[in-house]
Amino acid sequence: MDERELATVAHSYYVVGETMEAIAKRVGVSRSTVSRMLADARERGIVRITIDTPSHDSAGLDRHLAHLGVSAHVVDVREGASPLARLDAVARTAGHLVSSLMGDGDSLGIAWGTTTTAVVDRLPAKPLRDATVVQLNGAASSWTSGIAYAGDLLTRAAAAYDAHAQHFPTPAFFDAPEAKRLLWHEASVRRVLDMHRKLSVALFGVGSLSAELPSHVYTAHYLSPADLAELEAENVVGDVCTVFVREDGTYADIALNDRSSGPTPGLLRSLPRRICVVVGAAKVPALVGVLRSRAVTDLVVDRTTALALVRHLEHRPPLAVRLPG
Template identity: 30%
Template sequence: MFAEDKLLVKIAEMYYQENKTQNQIAKELGIHRTTISRLLKQSREEGIVQISIKYDKAGTYNTEKQLERAFNLQKAIVVPVAHDLDRRQKDILLAEALAIYLKNILHDGMTIGFSWGATMSAVASCMPELNLSDIVCVPMIGGPSGRLISDYHVNTITYEAAKKLHGIALLIDSPAIPETKSLKEELLKNVFNQELIRLWDHLDMAVMGVGSPVLKNNQTWQDFYGVDIIESIKGQDVVGDVVSRFYNIHGEHIINELDDRLIGIEADKLRECPYRIGVAESRDKVSALIGALRGNYINILVTTEETARGILDSI
């Protein structure tokens, strides 16, 4: 047994410290390569070799894995950011991290949906420039009820993304929230809107921000929804929304007056999309993100390290 232990130590030393290949070790010791492989495995099992991973050296890797396990995510991208950065700077860092990931998964023939907002504006500006074929970019919701900074409009975002990807953009000329249900029905008869609805049914990827009613005093939210609609969801258990589909902390849809009037992708159709990418950060959005994750609205999360820790500390 002592001789075997000496052999295990010898092989482990040659492999792990001298960086020799299993073939080189086999030749030097006159042992079959398959035996070398078996003995290396045995040395780990018996504790002769102990492998430890220093997660603190891997930045946010461990946090990403915790999120992926907690919510059964396809991917979590956690970005460390300095505390003194402003909102736009943080959005750009998130968008740049997403762009790196997108380079690996975007391919010819994809139909990609986009939502609106400041974060999505950053996503569009940082979209990787790829020479792809047959890419179609579409808005997943109509335009604002009131005034909105043009860069935050879903049509602007969709167009900018399509330009970067050498694809085509289909734009929407209907409001997200028509005044009445009957007006919505009339607008949806439009041939262009019919084409959008057809594409919503077959999205390959959806990229969206996550809203939070905690930010109801945010000017961008007020510009999109109008004060009356923001007031109408008060007193309900709303923690957030994706493409104006409101939900509670458990991710359950909350029935509200917008449901019959909203021009946008249905929640069930959104969940059928293979890549559902949510991009958002801030302590104020922790509950909104937890609800979105639990409700399976998103299966790929891009956020800051601070927000990620807030999510994990709250579940």
Template identity: 30%
Template sequence: MPRSAQSSSPPGVDGSPSDADAGHFPASLLYAAAKLYYTEDATQAEVATQLGTSRATVSRLLAEAKRRGIVRIEVVQPAELTSGDLGDRVARALSLTTVFLSHPLPQPGPGRGIVDVMGAALAPAVGQALSGAGLLPGDVLLVSSGRTVYEVAQYDLVPLPGVLVAPTVGGNDQPEEWYQTNEITRRVANRVNGRPNYLFAPALPGPDLYPSLLKDPSIQRVLHLWPHARCALMGVGAPPLMRSDIPQFVPTRSNSLRAAVGDVCSRFYDRDGNEVDFEGSDRLIAVELEALRHVPVTIAVAVGQDKVSSIIAGARGGYFNQLVTDPATAAAILDSVEG
């Protein structure tokens, strides 16, 4: 007799319905089988014993439970794969060679801000970026001033023995240690086992002092390293007129800076990445933006919603070709570019 005609099977659980008849299983039976198997970690044989049926029927019960939505299985992408995909998308959106993502920044405790927790989170990703730069003894690594690079320099990076570490901008007259570029140079050199080279000059000397500084042999020695740099590590400044923390030499009342959305190495640029000058900037002792475009590996490190437009514009200007940031900032960059 054909199986479809066998309608007089015993009324037990294993009433021998075919796969085509599986939809006739009562929901209570599907739930019982699924709960035993998925929640209580019973084997299919154990489920069959408890329900008084066969393992084949248990298999059909579980399949039907999935089909009806009684069982919902979620496959969660590992964090490292999610971050990698996000980093790749940001790199494509900004035309960068690589984007290195840190772990998500921890929540700052009471009385603390993002600047107090970003260094530890960003340092491993910065170390990874520096490791990929292929620096050898005698190569020149330039470092900028700024709070982000300063905080990163409090933590271990990557051994780069014999690398020459030099500042990108003067600043020995600044009161905050994160704008004291010689201090940052020393810290970074210690973290990579490199050789520090100090620039004993203010970022913006007066008209009388400027020409004499350029003739000083100790200053010339550092300035002559800039064209030979193999790598640069730099922070990205937020729009200057929106910042509460900015080097003292920056004339925040300057009308020209209204167009600036960010800076690298104390050189400001607008939304399209074009340089923005200010009164006295012709005396600025800092790496030129055009020179940064010729450094083989330029690594920007920045986090925060206030840095999103600054990062995007800096990438448009071609002032860095790699970026270190956190997943939240990376997602905000994509929202801004793709939105």
């Protein structure tokens, strides 16, 4: 294909910020064709992707996160940028990081949410052989099947890699732990759970009730007022993959987690790469809990959130906690 055409499409996607769907509609081709054009542009050197980590932010984070085995990727976003603008910038960096880690035969697990949706919309196209995209946690509730939300997210992520999409059609939270235990014995569910344990890369955000861009799980009737009161009584600061954590990183004795469909931090710790994407200083207490649970290998944040995290950790010395079970 003509390099001028590739450069035009690449400029629309990477510089202007158009989605692949918008470009496909304007140019008159399919989304998969746009995906292949972007991949071709990278292969020919028309597009060169680098991930920049400003040293003035990463130095402070590295000092605090080194003992947790976490690498920080700080995105320099202009002061005064709106929450949505910061989310877009961080999502682009996270999308490039995810795609740089994916190869033929690899599998990517995605926990649905506001942040991961933004990342998926910015995944650079990278057609692969025998790749799989797997839903990490259920999305159904008493109000919705979750298919339109989580299913569409998974389909778009799979399209970026020409990958197979593996859905996880279970509730986000079961009504009772016994119901979860029964369904976990079903062969079709066990197959997806086994895929969770063999993922190459996991992508997730951090849920927090006080965030500027609240997690979908807190705004779409997944939790009852009684559930929220119980979490407050348990000193919960947020969640990762719909598994709730305290600021000290503990989670195993939080009763509501017995009803959650998401992978625990313990399971996440067994995976090679776990990318956590966070935007907003209000999420910092929840982020600290997730980091201390050792669920993360790569943290992608905007500069404002990074500085807030450093200040939080400096004012609250590291806790002497047991490794969460």
